[in-house]
Amino acid sequence: MAICERRRLEVRICSDRKTLGLEAASYTARLLKELLANIREVNMVFAAAPSQNEFLHSLIQADGIDWNRVNAFHLDEYLGLNPQAPQRFANFLNERIFKRVPFKQVHYIDPGSDEPPELLCERYETLLREHPLHIACIGIGENGHIAFNEPSTADFHDTKMVKVVELDERSRIQQVNDGCFENLEEVPRYAITLTVPAIMRARHIVCMVPGRRKSRAVKEALEGPVSTSCPASILRCHRSAMIFLDRDSASLLWKEEEHGEQTVEDLS
Secondary structure (H helix, E strand, O other): OOOOOOOEEEOOOOOOOOHHHHHHHHHHHHHHHHHHHOOEEEEEEEOOHHHHHHHHHHHHOOOOOOOOHHHEEOOOOOOOOOOOOOOHHHHHHHHHHHHHOOOOOOOOOOOOOOOOOOHHHHHHHHHHOOOOOOEEEEOOOOOOOEEEEEEOOOOOOOOOEEEEEEEEEEHHHHHHHHHOOHHHHHHEEEEEEOHHHHHHHOOOOEEEOOOOHHHHHHHHHHHHEEOOOOOHHHHHHHHEEEEEEEEOHHHHHHHHOOOOOOOOEOOO
């Protein structure tokens, strides 16, 4: 069974992180306005990571978006952290966007409750089915993960939309390198994540990936096989996906004149 029939992904290479954030926010704002002109409500999901900072900062400043008609979700959440911990993805997104613009509703993954994680996953999946995603704003991890779909757990044909996963050590080390935790022992081992099929169901995917530490994952996602060894490679199969890179994250890629499968625009 073929994983996908088409392999097209639009790529925009920006000069630096700030420009990446501005361009990705401008593109996303345009998508939002186009959708809101034709449908009553838009459903969006957001990633929580330092790689998203410039994008989120620019998006909340975009003019002309009727946020009161937008429902927000987030891609993943740690298990086992104190509800007030700044590393909690809900708290990260609260600070940067959820409480900065007047969304109609924000739907949280809330493992701080007494609800068993598996039941929480089922409840969040029900919400996603009731609010089909129009835009997924995501990043790519250093090991190629999207959300917390690690190479060891990603399933391109997963029957679930939300599940509990064990985090790869490389992902946990990335959290330390990003300055989110002081040492590896502090990083949770388990998380709840939207699955690959849940992300791929979104009408549009906007992916922001700055930084040299992501360059190997970007190269594998764009030039390697479409495989769970690099979960982000599945983005090449989506009908409307755009990836924004900076010079550092794009540093290992093909030259523009040599590309075959991707449409590339250099914005530097």
